[in-house]
Amino acid sequence: MNTLETFAHAKINLFLHVTARRPNGYHELDSLAVFAAAADRLRLVPAMAESDGARLSISGPFGAGLEDGPGNLVSRAIDLLRNDAGARGSRVFGIELDKRLPVASGIGGGSADAAAALRLAATAWDMAHVDLTPYAEKLGADVPVCLAQRPARMQGIGEVLTPGPIMPRLSMVLANPGIAVPTPEVFGLWKQSGAAFRDITTLPAEWHDLTSVVDTLRHTTNDLQSVAIARYPMIGTVIEALGAQPGCALARMSGSGATCFGLFATRDAAETAAFHLAREGWWTHAGPLYDPGCDPS
Ligand SMILES: C[C@](O)(CO)[C@H](O)COP(=O)(O)OP(=O)(O)OC[C@H]1O[C@@H](n2ccc(N)nc2=O)[C@H](O)[C@@H]1O
Numbered sequence: 001m002n003t004l005e006t007f008a009h010a011k012i013n014l015f016l017h018v019t020a021r022r023p024n025g026y027h028e029l030d031s032l033a034v035f036a037a038a039a040d041r042l043r044l045v046p047a048m049a050e051s052d053g054a055r056l057s058i059s060g061p062f063g064a065g066l067e068d069g070p071g072n073l074v075s076r077a078i079d080l081l082r083n084d085a086g087a088r089g090s091r092v093f094g095i096e097l098d099k100r101l102p103v104a105s106g107i108g109g110g111s112a113d114a115a116a117a118l119r120l121a122a123t124a125w126d127m128a129h130v131d132l133t134p135y136a137e138k139l140g141a142d143v144p145v146c147l148a149q150r151p152a153r154m155q156g157i158g159e160v161l162t163p164g165p166i167m168p169r170l171s172m173v174l175a176n177p178g179i180a181v182p183t184p185e186v187f188g189l190w191k192q193s194g195a196a197f198r199d200i201t202t203l204p205a206e207w208h209d210l211t212s213v214v215d216t217l218r219h220t221t222n223d224l225q226s227v228a229i230a231r232y233p234m235i236g237t238v239i240e241a242l243g244a245q246p247g248c249a250l251a252r253m254s255g256s257g258a259t260c261f262g263l264f265a266t267r268d269a270a271e272t273a274a275f276h277l278a279r280e281g282w283w284t285h286a287g288p289l290y291d292p293g294c295d296p297s
């Protein structure tokens with residue numbers, strides 16, 4: 001078994017509508033997820049002894065304070081797949097997680113890590129032919145979309161996935177003010193707000209430029225944004241600051257917050273915006289959308 005490496009990219013909800021509530025309390029969504037170039041890095045390193053097996057070590061700017069025991073989504077993903085790996089699951093390895101994405105921040109970093117761990121373990125255990133979707137669904141609503149890391153329409157609670165519109169070249173800025181926002185709290189606030197459920201939105205098969213993307217997105221919202229701002233006003237400050245940057249065509253919150261994104265036509269404008277926003281002490285990222293076709297991993 002060789003050392004393997006993969007990247008767990010940030011998931012951005014370009015819009016997010018709540019369409020229904022299930023009896024178990026989960027909410028049905030209509031959302032368009034895309035992936036940013038920003039990513040955590042995971043390495044699978046063969047281990048010599050059973051005692052070294054599946055040990056998780058965490059580094060990186062957002063690694064501090066993240067638990068490295070069985071509760072980490074990476075460990076949970078590997079333990080889940082091992083149940084079905086049979087004798088192959090006795091091949092032991094360690095996982096190194098370089099945590100570069102802010103935690104509990106609406107960009108699905110933990111979900112992306114879990115999906116990446118499933119991909120790595122499936123390779124190490126000769127399970128590349130196995131459909132990882134049922135494992136992903138057990139780990140969290142955002143994990144299935146993070147398996148392929150391609151633009152996708154998310155419906156159901158996030159598990160009903162269809163290809164999203166073909167995206168044009170664009171640049172995205174991410175900004176996070178350093179507030180960890182618990183997803184259950186935000187869905188709870190949305191429920192308490194008494195807001196109405198939304199109908200399913202119609203999207204084109206392809207957008208040719210940023211203007212057409214934004215023309216469509218202006219008819220959508222992130223339904224969780226206003227309740228998240230009411231509870232965490234700093235999110236509103238971030239959206240305003242992003243929207244005020246030269247060249248920003250749309251600024252909005254991703255997922256349940258607090259990370260917000262801005263869409264820009266050029267990489268220069270995005271990088272300049274990120275540079276200015278970083279002066280606020282916020283985590284920022286500027287780059288293109290992630291294209292799985294160009295991934296060396
Ligand atoms: C907001 C999004 O990030 C949008 O992509 C996701 O819907 C959240 O996905 P996630 O963080 O993987 O969510 P999970 O870990 O499965 O669920 C955390 C909690 O969020 C709430 N939750 C989550 C997803 C969903 N469709 N409806 C919900 O109501 C539930 O209270 C749940 O107990």
Ligand SMILES: Nc1ncnc2c1ncn2[C@@H]1O[C@H](COP(=O)(O)OP(=O)(O)OP(=O)(O)O)[C@@H](O)[C@H]1O
Binds near residue numbers: 102
């Ligand atoms: N590898 C991991 N990375 C990040 N968080 C993890 C990880 N493993 C477990 N967690 C826990 O999962 C929770 C959610 O983390 P995550 O960063 O995925 O949130 P999020 O970005 O808000 O996700 P989403 O957009 O899916 O709602 C955190 O409270 C964190 O403690």
